Amino acid sequence: MTEVSSANPNPLIRVENASVRLGGQEILPPLSLSIKVGERIAILGPNGAGKSTLVKLLSGEHHPFAGQGAVLFGGNAKAGLRNLRKGIVAVSSDLESKVLHDPSVRQLVQSGRVGSLGILQNAGLSEADEDAVAKAIDEMGLSALAERTLSSLSSGERRRSWIARALSTEPAALILDEPTANLDFGARQILHAKLEKLARKDLSILLVTHHLEDVTPLFGRVILMQSGRIVFDGNRQAGIEYLESPPQFQMGNNQGSSVLLNSPNPSPEEYLAAMRCAPVYNVAVESPLEEAKLLGSRLGCRVLLKREDLQETFSFKIRGSYVKMANLLDQQRAKGVIAASAGNHAQGVALAGQRLGIKTSIVVPATTPTVKTEAILKLGADLELFGDTYDEAYSRAKERAEKEDLVFVHPYDDPEVIAGQGTIGLEIDRQYPQPIDAVFVAVGGGGLISGIALALKQIRPGIKIIGVEPEDSDALHKSLIAGNRIQLDRVGLLADGVAVKQVGVETFRIASQFVDETIVVSNDQICAAVRDIFEDRRVVLEPSGALAFAGLKKYVELGTHRDKTYLAIACGANLTFERLQYVAERSLVGERREAILAVKIPESAGSFRQFCQTIGPRMVTEFNYRMSDSRWAMVFVGLGVKNDQERQDVVAELRGHGYETLDLTEDDLAAIHLRHMVGGKSPHPKSEKLFHFDFPERRGALLEFLDRLGGKWNISMFHYRNHGADRGRVLIGFEVDPETEADFQRFLGSVEYPSIEVTLNPGLAAFLL
Numbered sequence: 070m071t072e073v074s075s076a077n078p079n080p081l082i083r084v085e086n087a088s089v090r091l092g093g094q095e096i097l098p099p100l101s102l103s104i105k106v107g108e109r110i111a112i113l114g115p116n117g118a119g120k121s122t123l124v125k126l127l128s129g130e131h132h133p134f135a136g137q138g139a140v141l142f143g144g145n146a147k148a149g150l151r152n153l154r155k156g157i158v159a160v161s162s163d164l165e166s167k168v169l170h171d172p173s174v175r176q177l178v179q180s181g182r183v184g185s186l187g188i189l190q191n192a193g194l195s196e197a198d199e200d201a202v203a204k205a206i207d208e209m210g211l212s213a214l215a216e217r218t219l220s221s222l223s224s225g226e227r228r229r230s231w232i233a234r235a236l237s238t239e240p241a242a243l244i245l246d247e248p249t250a251n252l253d254f255g256a257r258q259i260l261h262a263k264l265e266k267l268a269r270k271d272l273s274i275l276l277v278t279h280h281l282e283d284v285t286p287l288f289g290r291v292i293l294m295q296s297g298r299i300v301f302d303g304n305r306q307a308g309i310e311y312l313e314s315p316p317q318f319q320m321g322n323n324q325g326s327s328v329l330l331n332s333p334n335p336s337p338e339e340y341l342a343a344m345r346c347a348p349v350y351n352v353a354v355e356s357p358l359e360e361a362k363l364l365g366s367r368l369g370c371r372v373l374l375k376r377e378d379l380q381e382t383f384s385f386k387i388r389g390s391y392v393k394m395a396n397l398l399d400q401q402r403a404k405g406v407i408a409a410s411a412g413n414h415a416q417g418v419a420l421a422g423q424r425l426g427i428k429t430s431i432v433v434p435a436t437t438p439t440v441k442t443e444a445i446l447k448l449g450a451d452l453e454l455f456g457d458t459y460d461e462a463y464s465r466a467k468e469r470a471e472k473e474d475l476v477f478v479h480p481y482d483d484p485e486v487i488a489g490q491g492t493i494g495l496e497i498d499r500q501y502p503q504p505i506d507a508v509f510v511a512v513g514g515g516g517l518i519s520g521i522a523l524a525l526k527q528i529r530p531g532i533k534i535i536g537v538e539p540e541d542s543d544a545l546h547k548s549l550i551a552g553n554r555i556q557l558d559r560v561g562l563l564a565d566g567v568a569v570k571q572v573g574v575e576t577f578r579i580a581s582q583f584v585d586e587t588i589v590v591s592n593d594q595i596c597a598a599v600r601d602i603f604e605d606r607r608v609v610l611e612p613s614g615a616l617a618f619a620g621l622k623k624y625v626e627l628g629t630h631r632d633k634t635y636l637a638i639a640c641g642a643n644l645t646f647e648r649l650q651y652v653a654e655r656s657l658v659g660e661r662r663e664a665i666l667a668v669k670i671p672e673s674a675g676s677f678r679q680f681c682q683t684i685g686p687r688m689v690t691e692f693n694y695r696m697s698d699s700r701w702a703m704v705f706v707g708l709g710v711k712n713d714q715e716r717q718d719v720v721a722e723l724r725g726h727g728y729e730t731l732d733l734t735e736d737d738l739a740a741i742h743l744r745h746m747v748g749g750k751s752p753h754p755k756s757e758k759l760f761h762f763d764f765p766e767r768r769g770a771l772l773e774f775l776d777r778l779g780g781k782w783n784i785s786m787f788h789y790r791n792h793g794a795d796r797g798r799v800l801i802g803f804e805v806d807p808e809t810e811a812d813f814q815r816f817l818g819s820v821e822y823p824s825i826e827v828t829l830n831p832g833l834a835a836f837l838l
Contacts, residue, residue: 082127089126096342097122097297109274111284111305113312114294120277121346123294124246127275171502174222175215178202178234209233209259220358220500229256232263242273249283261285281312334578335484340523343488344495352391352424353380356493358500358636363605364618368625371634373505374606375497378614378642382444384566385490385640386417386480389516392489393478394421402427407475409433409459409466412441413566413641414480419448430475432466434458436765438645457765459568481516482573490517494524497636506633507533509624511616511640512545512587513567515576521638522583536580536587537620539564539595545572545580546587559823563592563651566613566641588620593656593740595619600656602639612652614641654740663690664708664716665739667835669729672702683726684708687719691744703835705744731831739832742788742800746837757785758805759833760817762824764789764797770822777820782813786837800827802837 082104089097097119104110104127114120179202206215209229219227232248243264249257261283264274268287276288284291284305291308293301301311335343356376365372377385394406405428408418415431422429429450433442436457445452455465470477479486497508508525510518522534538546541561548555548571556571572580590598595612598619603609617637625635644652670680684706691707710716716734723730733739738761764770778784786802805813817824827833 084126087126089122097126100299102127102292102299102302104273104275107273108290109268109272109276109288110290110292111276111278111288111308112292112294113278113281113284113308115279118294119297120294121246122297124244124275124277127244171218171220171500173216173218174206174211174230174233175202177219177230178205205233208263210256232260242275243267244275244277246277247279248276249278249280257283261287281309284308334575337523337527337583340484340488340491340520341527343485344491344520344524347388347392347488347492348395349388349391349489349492351395352421353388353492355496355500356380358497359606361602361605364601368622369631370625371632372618372621373501373634373636374602374618375493375636375638376608377493377638377640378608378610382413382416382420383642384413384417384614385493385517385638386413387420388417388492389481389483389486389489389520390414390417390478391421391424393483393485394418394425394427394476396485397427397476401476404473405429405475406478407432407466407470407473408478408480409463410480412437412643415441415445415450416448416643418478419445419450423449430466430469432462432469434462438647440645441643460570479573481514481519481569482575483516484575487516487520487523487575487579489520491520491524493517493638494521494528497521498525498528501636504634505529505532505636506630507535507585507621507624507635509535509537509588509617509621509635509637511564511567511613511638512536512538512572513542513569513613515545515572515580517638517640518545518584519576519579523579526583533585534583535620535624536584537616538567538587538589539616540589540591542568543587543589544569545577545584546589548572548577549581549584549587561592563648564595564611564613564616566611566643567616588623590616590619590623592737593735594623596652596654596656598622599652608639609642609644609649610639611641611644612648614639614644616640662710662712663734664710664719665691665733665736665744666706666708666720666723667731667733667739667832668704668706668723669835670702670704672700676702680704680728683723683728684719693744705836707744731835733832736830736832738800738827738830741798743832743836746786746788746800756805756807757802757828757838758813758826759786759800759802759828759830759838760824761827762799762801762820762822764799764822770797774820774822778816781809781816 082102084100084102086099086101088095088099100123102123112120112123179199206212209232211226211229211233214222214226214230219230222230228248235243235245248260265285265287268274274288276283278284286305289305291301291303291305292299293308293311301308303311356379359374359376361372361374380387390408394402397406402425406418406422407430408415409432410418415433419429419431421427430453431445431450432453432455433445434456435454437454442452442454453465455462467477469475481487497505508521510521512518518534518536525532526534536545538544539561541559542557542564544555544557544560547557554571554574554577558570560568560570562568592612595616598615599610599612601622602615602618617640621635621637624630668680670676688709689706690709691705693705708716708719710719716732720730720732733743736743762774764774783804784801785804786800788800789797803813828838
């Protein structure tokens, strides 16, 4: 910066043919602007017009691109450059991200840490100015909130607190970037009145706003910006007339809020800038950051949960969907959008369409639970049921997008969607200024972890970003190991919110650079995490919503992490009631608090009592038995245990008493099927083979299978239970003669439903074969 001689009081700030570049891209074309001491100027324009970038250029946060001019600061005889800076206060559109601690309203107003656009700070008030503090708090209607911390306030209350601080002294200049965002009508009127009172001959005010009603007669000069250029600079009345003469200028969101993401591979700096101006709070809330004290005590570390399940659609997805759709051009909005999803993304797109007045179409698989389709319809979207899988619905939506000229809103592989999800990272930084050792994020296609990593890694380079995936949907884990995107043959469906066969192109590019590691967890560990969070916070998350915490637990169990601080994103709560039963069943196993055993005991009087005495006072969670042999009985028993070590001790104790004991705790088939089927072996075994199938949860699936089977092979066993997923897990026994074995294998190859032979499974053999 070059200081102007104090002998020349005008201009206060001058820009000469200056431009701004970020990440090699010009985000503000060359322009010239002069602001005199005492001038009061309003800058208006749609999102993405370049208003905030201009303000940051004027303040010195953005430096002019080399060779394109300079920003010159002037002042009066009493204020050189250094003193002038102390005399400028600003209320910035992203001021919350500048807070270094979590003060009360009173502490903030008295602290002097207003600061805002980088270099702009104001000296603190002395104790003698207590009356000025109380007056500023009272004038902004904050007296009842004076002792509350900023993080406990709403967005509007926080902004009023910052304004009270900015207006509690008499600065040389005020720069107000979107000061009325999140303010109600009454608070806006208070601000307008206060500015009128503060206005004096030498006070300069620069107001940036979207709202014409903020441009009161106080502002004698109006600047209009569009597409990064100043299109009007004149007096207030002429500016209003210009605004009222379409189609020269539109105050709507015609250009979008993020001109930074037009390139195919935006830089990290461009992403961060886009996050800071993303309009997510038109539809989302700043979700709370809560400490899970019970879980932290158990694990020996501090555990924080970012509660994205508290969004209106019970998921973080609304952030990215809204940013993408808010940035559409008018002609794109007029045509409408389309998306494919069976859950959270669909609801996010539908809600964004409702708020923005954009016609929205959603394609979902025919297997989608009714509770989700009803939620989509209630938000006003058109719904099409197509296919049995997400992949089929996705292909259909892409086909319609091309045919009907609709905008396809991708659930994760889109820079604007990624930027929207990244606002969670900015909130984390703002809400918890103390050190965080690692953040755990559920991974499906990669949009959430990419956005959070881009935000936090640039703000806090030392923080670890750890992705968490189910063992049957670990596309990112395998891709990072391979160094390229791996496509899975199939994915599991317990955590259906992350059941993605391949991560996105852009998300993989970002994850490869910013994600530190990935953790893979079992379905039982996910169910245990759902239970853990319920016991601590009394909230029921969906499996993918609790996935990050499952990874956090596993990470802690693998090493020493006492006194560390870990954060998990609770990313969703769209759990169907039917699936809750399955989650509850499996949670004890996942928490290692239940041992599932098959025990062989003599079929004689008193043997059952003797077995129970051996078990002792341990809690019995399940006991299945039926006589099937005159000499021996096989019992299926579940016992409550504290941990793996106690389970191993129980098995050793039973074997020590002469009982043949088979540990089935980690046998998936035992938990899903066997515990419901203990009833004796077939008295007429005939070349029996057992297979485990995944059937689509739709009408006619079983009949199609039986029609394909024909009458060639007898079905000797069949077990199925509905778990609330879009695929049913079915155990089937067939009688297959050796001479028809080849035909049977061809039959299996012709069936579209995935299967695996489980005839040799020891648990099934003990009870059913």
